[in-house]
Amino acid sequence: MPDHAPPSSDIAFTPAVKAAQAARGARHLYARMEARGGFHTRLTPDLVQFLGEIDTAYLATASADGQPYVQHRGGPKGFIRALDEETLGFADFSGNRQYVTVGNASENPKAFLFLMDYAHRRRIKIWGELRAEEGDAALLAQLMPDGYGAIAERALLFRVRAWDVNCPQHIPQKIDAALVAAALHDRDARIAALEAEVARLRSLVSDAGTPASAD
Known part of the structure; x- marks a missing residue:
């Protein structure tokens, strides 16, 4: 031994x-x-914070004979949640109804999560085991993001075995459209405020340079 x-x-x-x-x-x-x-084997506060900031992940499974499959998983930021120090959970939203991931997990629980943050060029790799929880309304309500319009069919639970941080090499920087729209809105509001201030100052200068009329 x-x-x-x-x-x-x-x-x-x-x-x-x-x-x-x-x-x-x-x-x-x-x-x-x-x-x-x-590698790390337990969820840390840093990883939990990272989970709250991402809206994109890739979930890999394999069939019993080793045929691999990778599926994109997305949702509002924080849609993957830490349930305890070794378990992640997320709602399985209705999609094209192929059920490859669910079928693979039923015969081979080994799975892999690849978490991506394109804006900050960060990625995290997580190895573990995946299982589907059917019919647990309370768990599904806990995992369903507030106000999100998707239909959740089941809960997916991912038991973490190990995780590691990848280097940022070769990650293209992609900025979320909502962040760009907010930045442009702030820029336009600032430009409008500056233009209004310029117009006000020009009016003051013009008024100061106008001679008083004689009675």
Whole structure:
């Protein structure tokens, strides 16, 4: 029996991956991380805050025979919620009704979440297990974003096994349309206020330069 548990990063760094790292001169970089225990295994306040700021994620599952599938998941900011220190939850909104993700999870719970923040060029990888909760109205009400017009069919619960932060390299910066619209509105309001002030000052200068009429 080993004296200690393997590092949590072994969920991604399989023997084949480690061999590829060694062959390409990168193994020593990750060996140091493994010596410290590997990836995070519990949700931290920083990660919970990050979840509250994103509206885009990619959810990967695989069938029992390993056929992969990746699906975009989106909603209002904060639609993925931390239920405890190792569980994430989100509502499964009605879509094209293919149910590939739900079907895969029923026979192979291993899943992966890729969280994206394009505006700030941040991304987080999360490994875990996915299960669908059908018919739990209270849980679904807890996970359904306030005021969002989608139809929620079920709750999806993601048990976190490990997570890690990716570097920002090669992430294109994409700004949310609502943020751009708000910034343009603020700019236009500021321009209007400045134009009004310029007009007021010109009027004062004009009035000051006009000679008084003789009686």
